Amino acid sequence: MSRLAVVTGASSGIGAETARQLASAGYEVVCAARRADRIEELAAQIGGRAVACDVSKAEDIARLADEVGDRLDVLVNNAGGALGLAPVAETDVADWRSMYESNVIGTLQATQALLPALIASGAGTIVNVGSIAGRGAYEGGSGYIAAKHAVAALTETLRLELVDQPVRIEEIAPGMVRTEEFSLTRFGGDQTRADAVYAGVAEPLVAQDIAEAIVWMVQRPAHVNIDLMVIKPRAQAAAHRVHRES
Incomplete structure (x- = not known):
């Protein structure tokens, strides 16, 4: 029986590359995203x-669950993203x-x-794509920081609640x-x-770096749970501390 994976937010970036890498590793991948044309091509x-x-x-x-059916090996919750970089006093509530x-x-x-379906597989894995924004704070990122802290809390709570079930609960925080x-x-x-976000940074991470890490996480033996992987470029010490070449 072929292994089945779902990747949300698969229309671009980390999601699309994760779908490609999982397929290369032998998974049949259900690509889920809002932009139908992109995921159909992928x-x-x-x-x-x-x-x-x-x-x-x-x-x-509900439609996604119907497509998946009764058995699923991997779920990568990647859909999300950030909006704006305004201070708390000025941030747009709609963005939050x-x-x-x-x-x-x-x-x-x-x-x-x-x-x-993950439980029914007997060895399911959930990987939630968080962020270092969910592990600290930086000026201007309040809404995204709050959301990714919530993802981290959800992940940790779910792991406690499902400790007696054959499902691993993992987070990657790029x-x-x-x-x-x-x-x-x-x-x-x-x-x-x-473009200014990456100005002067010789080698930021790229989507392939994160996708390769996710595939490594889900391919560990079933008894091995990678609770949290924090992954940054060497030039970044923290969300707000990045070395930029002049």
Whole structure:
């Protein structure tokens, strides 16, 4: 029986690369994201399946669960993202709501819907894609920081609650990862501001680095749980401390 994986937020960046890497490792991958055209193209490339899915919408999650069926080996909760970099006093409440819905409620709903299939596999794995923003704070990141702290808390609570079940609960917390869309989305399509995030950083992480780490995590023996992997480029000591070459 082939192993089955679901990756949310699979239309670009870390999600798309994780889907590719899991397929290369022998998984059939269900690619879930809002942009149907992108995931259909990706699924065709890797021999997987595409499900148009907004993880914040219960009806979309139900459709994803129907597509998966009764057995699932791996769930990568990757959908999410950051919006804005305003201080708390000026931050847009709508941005907070959107980030909480995608990062937290989406992770919750996908986990609830697919948990029975993960348990039924006898050795399921959930990998929640967090962030170093969920392990500390930095100026301007309040909404994203709050959302990723919530993802970390959800992950740790779920691990306690499912300790008697055959499911591993894992989190990967990346630092600076240069993808085509993360910072561009954060700054509302402002390419100049997006590029400035990585200015002078010789080697930020890329999506492949995170995807390779996720695949390593899920391929450990079933009794090995990688509770948390924090992964940053060498040039980044903390969210707010990055070496930039002049």
